Amino acid sequence: MSYKGPEPRRYPTAPWGAGDSATAVESGKLPAIRPIWDVHIRDTIVCLGGDGFYYMTGTTGDNCWAFNDGVELWRSRDLKTWGYLGLVWSIDRDGTWEKNWTARAGVPFRALWAPEIHFIGGNYYICHCISGVGIGVLRSTTQRPEGPYAHVLSDQPIKGGIDSTLFEDDDGKVYLSWGAGQRIREIKPDFSDFAGDWQDLAFDDSGIDPKAKKNGQPLRRVGFEGATFFKANGKYYAGACNKDEGRYSFWFASSDKLLGPYAGRHEGPPGGGGGNLFRDKAGRWWQTFFGNDDQMPFREKPGLIAVEFDAAGHVVASADQPFKPFA
Template sequence: MSGLPGVRYSGARPMVYPTLAWGEAATGSAVDKKLTPDIRPLLELHLRDTQICVGGDGAYYMTGSTGDNIWAFNDGVELWRSENLSDWSYLGLVWSLDREGGWASSWRMRRGVPFRAIWAPEVHYIGGNYYICFSVSRAGLGILRSRSGRPEGPYEYAFSPEAHLRRGIDATLFEDDDGSVWLTYGSGDEIVRLKDDLSGYADDWVRTQLPASSCLVARDRSRCLRGENTLGYEGATLFKRDGRYYLGAVGNVEGRYSFVFAMADRITGPYHLPHEAVPGAGGGNVFRDVEGRWWTTCFGNDEQAAFREKPGLIRVDFDAEGRIIAHAEQPFSNTPTEDAAA
């Protein structure tokens, strides 16, 4: 588990460098309380901010924040591919900070520590090509485009190759039903439409109309996040289901790192019905697979989680009012039902 002071580790494989004590890093208490499914990781892989998309070939592509300590440094953007969500192959370092990073390759200081790392990259298949959006702490947001039309690249800056697009973290892209493409980031409180080829802004940034109150919480929905007119504070994501937009960001809900979503009929809002999605499943995205099933990614980022900083998938459903809940069938459960991922 990465952190600014170092890396905590618990496992059979010995590390070649000193690690910090594991302690209570992953108690599994949210599983014990039946707040979240008892799932196993997709891979024994150190990965934060897990994000998965469906590619043009019908396969699945996964990325996220990689490297043993992304609070200090990493190499760039790495990518994995699967045809069934269960078996993953490594496609490699598809974009290198040293080789192609440009403005993003500069070293900066973070709390007195030299820092250079890509945070929360996402891969998207839009308009027949692959794009990667990302952020660099202490720098800003960027968007890459595949020069080959293949998910493994090589990639180049889609626009603004000389500087970041905007200060902030956790960029995400969304393609609407009409083909329009949108960019938001951080807490999702502003959004912009991009040109069709993602080569620039089509319009100005606008504020999203978020709920006036953040009262939500999971089971009894009786408690509130701190602050007003907000969802969470980072990890923005956006998807659409049955004509409604779901805008989410990660918040701290009773000590859990959870997505807090709200819904709207227009992409800019007003958004309503803020709610904690699957408890502890924060950071990443919600997507629909080729068979029509809905999933939320997760990676374990709080002490209530059963594992930490590994890629995970939880199948989700929606209640009568449209709130995101865990599905009864969990193909990646440690006690699986007859349902399967493939």
């Protein structure tokens, strides 16, 4: 990808695919897995579309900490072989407020982070954020995952922050959240506007290790970024990325109600932070992976961990992992 900013670039290339210690595997915290595809990607997201295909996106570009081109998309029928659908939404071609360059540490900056693709109500939606500016939601104008896509809810940043996400409840109601997932807001069925105000989620931090609390204060979130929501076995799950012992992972908590209180905070399979959980066509649960730290078996490539729920309702890795390393 070529840089088209106002000044010569002064950014290092991300060290994707670099050698890693894999200590999370050696310690038994993470099953041995391999990348599902050889592509540089962070914040891996996989969605089952209405046509029976799986769609994958995420943060792309070798200089994605500073700049990239937009939203790239891949497609697979079986989660094993992926085809590239291209740059389905371009900052320069399709963006409005996203086009503006800002400065970070005195150098040009414009990075689209953590896009998510969702299939909702017969159409495809993409959440995205421009770091340092705000979040937005796009909708396909053709009901096809390739787009084109146009803004919904607002043609300006919906709010400041990063890591926007959508959640569709069993009754068809759709909600937007972002960042650490501490607040949600219902969206009207036609995505013309919001159906109400932002609502705070409640968290029950009883039984949580005091070390997880800052200065003994109540814990009012699951993690600090990368919010995700899903429902399994009649329970709502709120997830967000957190760091523990140097691992960047999803942490989860569950509740009987969407607004909480969420309890049972726990670390999911390590390395899965900045992604999502989804069910495949056979009903099996998967957690996406990209390997953010050197405890992982690989770095900044898409991976999938087969997961299940233990007796406590915690997200744990399944014993059988289809994407084991090749012998």
